[in-house]
Amino acid sequence: MSKQIRVLLADDHAVLRAGLRALLNGQPDMEVVGEAEDGESAIREVTNLRPDVALLDVNMPHLDGLAAIPRLRLAAPEVRVLVLTMYDDEGYLRRALENGAAGYVLKKAADTEVMAAIRAVARGETYIYPSLTHLLVNRYLGRPEDARPSLSPSGLSERELAVLKLLAAGYTSLQVGEQLGLSGKTVETYKARLMDKLSLRSRAELVRYALRHGLLTTGD
Amino acid sequence: MSLRLLALADRVSIQVKIMGIVVGLVVLLGLGATYQLHAHLAEVLGRELDERAVSVARDLAARSSDLILTNNTYGLYELARDTLENNRDVRYVIVLGSDGTPLVHTLGSAISDALVEANAVTAQGRSHLEVLATEEGLIRDVAVPIFEGYAGTARVGLSDRRMVTELEASTRQLLIMTGVVSLLGLAFAYLLTIILTRPVSELVNVVRAVERGDLGSRVRPRTRDEIGVLGQAFNAMAESLARSHRQGEEYNQRLLRRNRELAALNLMASAVSQSRSLHDVLDTALDRSLQLTALAAGWVWLLEPDGTSLRLGAQLGFSDAGLPSSETQGRDECDCRAVIASGQARFVESAAGRCALLSRLGYYGHLSVPLVAKGRTLGVMNLAAATEREFAREELDILAAIGSQIGIALENARLWEEVTRKEELRVQLLDKIISAQEEERKRIARELHDETSQALTSLLVTLRLMEESSDQGEVRPRAREAREIAARTLAAVHGLARELRPSALDHLGLGPALEHHAREYATRHRLEIDFQLTGMEGLRLPPQVETTIYRVVQEALTNVARHAKARRVAVLLERRNDRVVGIVEDDGCGFDPKRFEMDGNESGLGLFGMRERAALVGGTLTIESCAGVGTTVFVEVPLVEVTVS
Numbered sequence: 103m104s105k106q107i108r109v110l111l112a113d114d115h116a117v118l119r120a121g122l123r124a125l126l127n128g129q130p131d132m133e134v135v136g137e138a139e140d141g142e143s144a145i146r147e148v149t150n151l152r153p154d155v156a157l158l159d160v161n162m163p164h165l166d167g168l169a170a171i172p173r174l175r176l177a178a179p180e181v182r183v184l185v186l187t188m189y190d191d192e193g194y195l196r197r198a199l200e201n202g203a204a205g206y207v208l209k210k211a212a213d214t215e216v217m218a219a220i221r222a223v224a225r226g227e228t229y230i231y232p233s234l235t236h237l238l239v240n241r242y243l244g245r246p247e248d249a250r251p252s253l254s255p256s257g258l259s260e261r262e263l264a265v266l267k268l269l270a271a272g273y274t275s276l277q278v279g280e281q282l283g284l285s286g287k288t289v290e291t292y293k294a295r296l297m298d299k300l301s302l303r304s305r306a307e308l309v310r311y312a313l314r315h316g317l318l319t320t321g322d
Numbered sequence: 323m324s325l326r327l328l329a330l331a332d333r334v335s336i337q338v339k340i341m342g343i344v345v346g347l348v349v350l351l352g353l354g355a356t357y358q359l360h361a362h363l364a365e366v367l368g369r370e371l372d373e374r375a376v377s378v379a380r381d382l383a384a385r386s387s388d389l390i391l392t393n394n395t396y397g398l399y400e401l402a403r404d405t406l407e408n409n410r411d412v413r414y415v416i417v418l419g420s421d422g423t424p425l426v427h428t429l430g431s432a433i434s435d436a437l438v439e440a441n442a443v444t445a446q447g448r449s450h451l452e453v454l455a456t457e458e459g460l461i462r463d464v465a466v467p468i469f470e471g472y473a474g475t476a477r478v479g480l481s482d483r484r485m486v487t488e489l490e491a492s493t494r495q496l497l498i499m500t501g502v503v504s505l506l507g508l509a510f511a512y513l514l515t516i517i518l519t520r521p522v523s524e525l526v527n528v529v530r531a532v533e534r535g536d537l538g539s540r541v542r543p544r545t546r547d548e549i550g551v552l553g554q555a556f557n558a559m560a561e562s563l564a565r566s567h568r569q570g571e572e573y574n575q576r577l578l579r580r581n582r583e584l585a586a587l588n589l590m591a592s593a594v595s596q597s598r599s600l601h602d603v604l605d606t607a608l609d610r611s612l613q614l615t616a617l618a619a620g621w622v623w624l625l626e627p628d629g630t631s632l633r634l635g636a637q638l639g640f641s642d643a644g645l646p647s648s649e650t651q652g653r654d655e656c657d658c659r660a661v662i663a664s665g666q667a668r669f670v671e672s673a674a675g676r677c678a679l680l681s682r683l684g685y686y687g688h689l690s691v692p693l694v695a696k697g698r699t700l701g702v703m704n705l706a707a708a709t710e711r712e713f714a715r716e717e718l719d720i721l722a723a724i725g726s727q728i729g730i731a732l733e734n735a736r737l738w739e740e741v742t743r744k745e746e747l748r749v750q751l752l753d754k755i756i757s758a759q760e761e762e763r764k765r766i767a768r769e770l771h772d773e774t775s776q777a778l779t780s781l782l783v784t785l786r787l788m789e790e791s792s793d794q795g796e797v798r799p800r801a802r803e804a805r806e807i808a809a810r811t812l813a814a815v816h817g818l819a820r821e822l823r824p825s826a827l828d829h830l831g832l833g834p835a836l837e838h839h840a841r842e843y844a845t846r847h848r849l850e851i852d853f854q855l856t857g858m859e860g861l862r863l864p865p866q867v868e869t870t871i872y873r874v875v876q877e878a879l880t881n882v883a884r885h886a887k888a889r890r891v892a893v894l895l896e897r898r899n900d901r902v903v904g905i906v907e908d909d910g911c912g913f914d915p916k917r918f919e920m921d922g923n924e925s926g927l928g929l930f931g932m933r934e935r936a937a938l939v940g941g942t943l944t945i946e947s948c949a950g951v952g953t954t955v956f957v958e959v960p961l962v963e964v965t966v967s
Contacts, residue, residue, distance in 0.1 A: 193834025272903035304892035306854035
């Protein structure tokens with residue numbers, strides 16, 4: 103029999119911790135070595151106990167889980183961090199991975215996939231909750247519309263280019279008109295024409311086009 | 323004394339002075355000449371008398387010597403008498419003997435010794451003249467020796483009476499002459515003074531006329547002397563006086579007019595500031611303008627919010643039949659519209675068919691004054707003129723000022739209306755928010771009660787069943803059932819919590835939270851969504867700003883789903899310098915935001931709420947929409963503090 107996986111539970115809900123502890127301790131290859139109820143105590147416990155895996159909730163008082171990850175990694179680089187959360191937003195997933203988490207699993211799968219996730223990250227793999235993986239794949243492949251061939255802005259007239267830049271900077275047609283000395287209606291006409299020329303279907307595409315061709319400075 | 327004389331001279335007229343000078347001169351000259359002549363004649367005649375006395379006495383002496391020597395007394399007497407008779411001036415003849423006794427004399431009875439001794443030949447024996455003062459006047463007594471004194475002495479007394487009489491006569495003549503010449507001189511002087519003083523009195527008359535205010539009086543130039551020059555100078559002075567008087571009059575007029583205008587403006591300003599009723603302001607303005615221009619009738623068109631149709635705001639001086647009404651208001655050919663378009667006052671001649679209304683009423687035309695506020699023309703004030711009429715620059719200026727005042731009043735009325743409407747909307751909004759909040763609570767309570775509680779109850783029951791079950795084969799399916807119930811409940815509660823407040827907004831910030839919402843929204847409503855974040859990397863905004871933009875975008879998306887019939891929606895969040903802009907753009911049916919929000923219906927209230935929400939964090943909401951093109955909602959918020967995590 104292989105070595106037991108030592109697990110630390112960090113969650114502010116005592117009931118959940120108890121349930122998870124019972125569940126994990128019931129597994130032959132796992133052992134819960136400690137618990138923490140907020141970010142700060144999680145860092146403390148991890149530093150003291152040096153578990154193999156830290157199961158970390160995002161929503162905790164004092165220091166939330168996402169913010170705690172970098173400090174945990176700093177205090178104990180060998181500890182694998184597995185984020186257990188309610189949130190299925192791509193943003194959370196990205197932040198967690200960026201901060202150094204080894205895995206991301208949803209609480210609604212607490213009773214099923216947590217064990218597999220703990221085993222995976224303990225093996226040194228990365229575990230991501232299956233329904234979230236498509237988000238990463240999408241990002242990796244890029245957006246479909248961005249793959250379309252984009253026309254060069256040289257086909258635009260000077261006026262159209264000016265209108266494009268200002269629209270991309272988030273100005274209203276009226277504001278663009280004021281800056282260029284045109285009426286709002288005229289700006290609309292220019293906008294329609296240049297979007298047609300560049301085969302752009304929305305303002306968002308227009309902004310991306312401007313970004314790609316260096317026509318937009320974000321004002322930093 | 324001399325002072326009094328000078329004062330007297332000051333009092334009398336030039337005429338008297340000149341005549342006095344002339345008469346005085348003549349009299350002085352006459353008297354001088356008379357005195358001189360008198361003195362000279364007296365001397366000459368006296369000397370002649372002397373010589374004649376000596377000559378008579380010598381002649382007497384020569385002729386008497388023989389008679390004395392011959393002792394011819396009678397002859398001597400005859401000689402004496404002859405001498406006396408032949409010379410009218412001889413008063414007496416005395417021949418004295420050598421012893422000094424009178425031989426003969428012509429003095430009648432006796433001769434006084436005093437007379438005999440009164441004169442004598444000189445010691446050298448020469449003749450001697452003695453002037454004797456007697457009762458008959460001065461007597462020139464000459465004593466001549468006869469025969470060198472041996473024969474005696476001849477004496478002759480000559481009276482100067484005749485000489486004196488002649489002297490007096492000629493003096494009198496001279497004096498008479500002087501008098502006559504004086505009179506002549508007086509007459510001449512009178513004429514002279516008339517010539518001299520006539521222009522002066524004329525000048526005086528003109529001066530008095532000018533003094534009385536007749537500035538047109540002028541002196542007729544008659545002479546080229548000093549008085550003529552004075553007259554010309556006076557004319558020039560009167561001319562300049564008249565000119566400055568005219569100018570003063572003009573200034574006065576202008577001042578009066580200005581005063582009238584200012585009074586009118588003042589009245590207007592107080593009417594605008596004191597009266598909240600637009601009606602009062604328009605009536606006052608029209609009334610004042612008509613008074614200022616001395617016209618009888620006028621009316622005011624107000625531009626309706628749609629920017630094309632006109633509404634009658636006020637009218638004065640028209641009979642009921644001729645009242646401008648809605649019948650005339652919409653006519654495009656009326657030149658009032660040109661005035662509204664240009665913002666420049668102008669005169670519209672009805673004759674040219676430019677104003678049907680006035681043409682029908684027989685007016686010549688009307689002056690149209692634009693009512694301007696903040697560079698926008700809000701209406702036009704028309705002053706009708708029955709005949710052709712010129713308007714002075716000042717008049718137009720003051721009317722323009724009145725036009726601006728009305729414009730301000732109109733603008734104020736509009737703002738007042740807007741404030742009132744906003745206040746109404748706010749009350750409605752508050753009402754809606756409160757009831758929405760209550761609705762939301764009700765929904766959550768129901769959700770918790772109906773769904774969560776029910777699920778937990780069934781969980782309880784299932785667990786109880788499991789607890790009581792002794793059959794291992796029965797426990798497993800029940801446990802699976804319980805897990806399924808718990809999973810469903812978890813998902814429902816999770817959804818409920820996120821609906822209430824997306825936790826991503828707190829943990830990850832506006833960008834990720836919006837993106838997540840947009841994607842979920844796209845799935846739920848089967849819309850194509852295009853999300854774009856620009857310049858927002860790692861940017862956290864103040865929580866209330868994030869919440870505001872999130873909620874506004876959320877509501878905009880809800881509106882798109884409800885009303886727009888769109889296929890694609892773009893959601894953008896951009897940072898531009900110190901501002902963050904959230905944009906929701908759809909390709910739906912579009913609408914007229916202005917009209918929509920004014921209606922104050924449910925959705926209009928929603929827009930108003932979004933606008934108010936943006937305003938709370940200093941932001942603005944802009945909606946650009948066009949029927950058939952789609953709608954773009956901009957929520958723009960300035961960044962006061964930026965924290966980068």
